Amino acid sequence: MSVTLYESVKSRGFEISTDSSSFTGEFLAVGSDDHEAVYAAVLQQTPLSFFGLYRKSASCKPRGGPYWDVSVGYASIPASEALGQQDSGSEQPPPDSPQPDDSLKSGFSFTTSGGTQHITQSLQTISSTGRTPVGGVGPPTTPPDYKQAIGVTRDSVEGVDIISRTNEFSREIHRGAVTLRYLNTLFKLTGTVNIAPFYGRAPGEVLYLGADGQFGTGEGWSITHKWGVSPNKVNIKISDEITVPAKYGWEYLWVAYTEQYTGGRKVRIPMAAYVERVYEYGDLSGLEIGT
Numbered sequence: 001m002s003v004t005l006y007e008s009v010k011s012r013g014f015e016i017s018t019d020s021s022s023f024t025g026e027f028l029a030v031g032s033d034d035h036e037a038v039y040a041a042v043l044q045q046t047p048l049s050f051f052g053l054y055r056k057s058a059s060c061k062p063r064g065g066p067y068w069d070v071s072v073g074y075a076s077i078p079a080s081e082a083l084g085q086q087d088s089g090s091e092q093p094p095p096d097s098p099q100p101d102d103s104l105k106s107g108f109s110f111t112t113s114g115g116t117q118h119i120t121q122s123l124q125t126i127s128s129t130g131r132t133p134v135g136g137v138g139p140p141t142t143p144p145d146y147k148q149a150i151g152v153t154r155d156s157v158e159g160v161d162i163i164s165r166t167n168e169f170s171r172e173i174h175r176g177a178v179t180l181r182y183l184n185t186l187f188k189l190t191g192t193v194n195i196a197p198f199y200g201r202a203p204g205e206v207l208y209l210g211a212d213g214q215f216g217t218g219e220g221w222s223i224t225h226k227w228g229v230s231p232n233k234v235n236i237k238i239s240d241e242i243t244v245p246a247k248y249g250w251e252y253l254w255v256a257y258t259e260q261y262t263g264g265r266k267v268r269i270p271m272a273a274y275v276e277r278v279y280e281y282g283d284l285s286g287l288e289i290g291t
Contacts, residue, residue, distance in 0.1 A: 003031035003041035003071060022075045029068040038068050043084040046072050054082035078215065091167045099200075120159035120255055121238050122148045137140050144262050147239035147269040149255075157257055157268055167229035168209070173289050178213060181240065185286045186211050192282025198291050204232055204248030208212040208284060225287060237272045252276045 008026040015022045018056035029038050042058050049055070053074035061069045102133040103150060125148050133140070151158030190210040198206045214220060230249035237243050238255055247253055285291050 002036050002286045005029050005041060005045045020076045021053060021058075022073065023050055024074070025050075025072040027070040027072070029060065029070045031066050031165065035068055037259070039101045039146055040069055042072060048082055048084060049072050051289055052076075054079055054207055056081075056083055057081060061264045071171065097182070106199070117118075118159055118161050120150055123237070125150070142263060144265055145269075146267055147241065147268060149239075149257065149268060151252040152268050155277075157255075167233065168226065170224050170226040171289065172222060172224045175223055178215075178221050178223075182288070187287055189284060191279060192266070192284075193248070193279045194284045195281040196285070196291065197285045199227075201229060202232055203281075204250065207250050207279060208282065208287075236273075242270055242273050244273050244275060247275050250279050252278050 005027040005157045006029075008028060011026040013024050013026075026027075027042075029041060031041075032038060038060050040059065046055065046058075051074075055072060056075040056077055057071075057073040059071040059073075070099050075125065093244060103244055107204055112124070125146075149157050150160050162239050191206050192203065192208055194206040194208075207228040207230070209228055211223050211225045213221055213223040232247070232249050234246045235243055236247060236253065242255075244253065252274060253275050255270050256267045256272045256274065259268055261267075
């Protein structure tokens with residue numbers, strides 16, 4: 001059962017002298033008859049330091065049932081000697097990596113809302129309809145074959161914005177300590193794509209979007225990591241004449257066009273397709289949250 005501390009009206013008595021200073025917090029703990037649970041709640045719900053003084057002692061006396069009288073003492077002692085210091089800054093083992101069939105629990109959040117993507121080539125031209133002669137006499141004119149290009153004008157290919165599949169997810173991790181070395185690692189990995197399999201995704205599919213971190217007294221660091229996912233693809237058909245053999249998820253595919261005369265008209269058609277690498281690769285195991 002969870003334990004909640006309520007501060008007493010007798011709390012916050014203090015003593016100041018030239019030799020040392022002290023401060024005492026008085027609380028009522030409610031919620032459990034387990035002394036270990038009460039002690040853990042005291043460390044979590046009272047600050048490690050107060051007015052430059054550090055937590056030196058904690059006294060918990062049972063009233064009966066789930067009620068406890070709690071007294072927390074603060075004194076002018078070195079921070080390294082503070083009560084509960086290990087709980088707020090000790091290194092914690094890295095969390096396990098989720099397996100494909102594992103039930104995701106606390107710490108995970110995600111969105112699969114579609115993002116907008118601009119395309120200039122369709123997957124398939126379903127139909128093309130020419131102009132019917134004036135008076136309806138004779139067959140319709142044959143429209144130009146633009147090779148699945150969309151929105152072709154005299155000078156350009158305008159394309160269209162469509163909803164594309166996107167997958168962003170995050171995970172909140174609790175970590176005892178964050179060093180400048182680890183912070184620098186997060187900075188270097190932000191904006192990189194996984195060079196090795198990560199959380200069930202193949203190399204090239206996961207883009208690390210960065211992390212937000214916050215330190216809580218008595219709780220250590222809470223860090224939320226964020227990623228975007230884009231699947232790898234093979235045999236991407238641009239037109240009947242052009243098929244791209246493969247593209248990693250976060251590589252960029254674009255199409256170049258040329259002009260040719262068809263039926264006495266100049267039209268723009270795909271000439272070549274290019275796959276560009278626009279993100280660096282990174283080893284996401286450096287996040288120390290499993291792979």
